[in-house]
Every structure is written in structure tokens, then in C-alpha cells.
Amino acid sequence: MRLLLVEDDNHVAAALSAVLKRHGFDVTHARSGEEALQALVPEGAGFGVVLLDLGLPDQDGYEVCGKIRKRTSTPVIMVTARSDVRSRIHGLNLGADDYVVKPYDTGELLARIHAVSRRTVPEEQVTGAEDALRLGPVHIELPTRRVTVDGAVVQLTRKEFDLLALLAQRPGVVFRREQIISEVWRTSWEGTGRTLEVHVASLRAKLRMPALIETVRGVGYRLVAPAA
DSSP states (O other): OEEEEEOSOHHHHHHHHHHHHHTTOEEEEEOSHHHHHHHTTTTTTTOSEEEEESBOSSSBHHHHHHHHHHHOOOOEEEEESOOSHHHHHHHHHTTOSEEEESSOOHHHHHHHHHHHHTTSOOTTTSBSOTTEEEETTEEEETTTTEEEETTEEEOOOHHHHHHHHHHHTSTTOOEEHHHHIIIIISSOSTTOHHHHHHHHHHHHHHHTOTTSEEEETTTEEEEOOOOO
């Protein structure tokens, strides 16, 4: 997923960009409000999320957020040291999708990025109605929990389906192990790593597509959308 990082501090931007890239993001760095607005032309410019620092040199971050929202529906996460409730409410009222206060935990920031990005799935990656996902020969019907590959039904367990549906919502995006365990198993990561590995292996075998789910060493998994 492409991510626009709006941050005037080059050292902060470099450190955060390195972390984001390790987690599978394609990061573009904008150092000012005007640079950010230009990067979002044409509408959205294919970015999945905007990380917007409020302390910019040329424009107030809130003003930039308002301009972004008028141009595109791309999710915006404000990142700032302003922790008071009034500032948060103001940012959300301007159209921000989330608000993260510095200093923040990197894991929490990544989880928030994934959370807001799942609300807007790019049409070029996943086609179909809201209750169905199609990725090449794989068709996932969410209401009926039915999965087919080239028209043939594949029998999955409840957790196998939940895992596949989660990854399929954001093809190409790396989901951290902790996030998957939390969302699919509704528990903590500790002691459940082997369970996740077994379910991934089972999905690869049942779908007969071993390359569909890619292991990102030390991080987690991502779904590699096959050719149609």
C-alpha cells in the first residue's frame, strides 16, 4: 500500500519511513503542507493512507487536513504532540479518520493504519460487491462464508475463513502476527504463534495456491493477489 508521510523533520521521517517500509508500505515523504497537497493530485494519487503531522512549516496541519478532505477520501491519520481532547475533536471534525498522540508505540500506529485502510479497499485490487471479494480465481462470499477457486468450492474451517477474509481485504498489505491473532482469535499473541502457522499452511494447501499467502519474516503475512 502507498502511504503519504507528511512530516517536516527529516530525521523523524527517515526513522518512521524505515519502519513502515519493513512492514510492506511504499512511503512517499512530503515535508510541507503544499508538498503534501501536490502529492495527492490527481484525486488521492493512489495513496492508501496519509500520516499527517500537525506541526508543518508552511501551513497549519488542521488546515491541510481540511484541504485534503475536500480533494480526496483517502484516510488521514493525524500525528501530533497535542493530546488535549479539544484538539482531537477538532481534528476529527475536519475529516481526520484517526488521531495519534506523540510519543506513540509503533505497533499501535501500524494497527491504526491497517484499521483505517481496511475501510477503503482499492477497486483495482478487489472487485465485486461489498459482501464478496474476488482476487483472480479466488472468490470469497462473506455472508455465506463460501470460498471458491476457479468455480470449485473449497471447504474451510471457521478460523481458516476468517484468516483468509482478513488478508483478502487488503491485498499486498503486511498484517502483523499480533494483529492477526487479535482479530481472528480474539486473544493475545503469546502462545498462539504455532496455531497461526498451522492455519496458514492449511489455507495454502486447501486453496492449492502456496504463493497466495506470503510470509514476511519477523513481521507477519500478506496476501499476494494472483492474476485474474
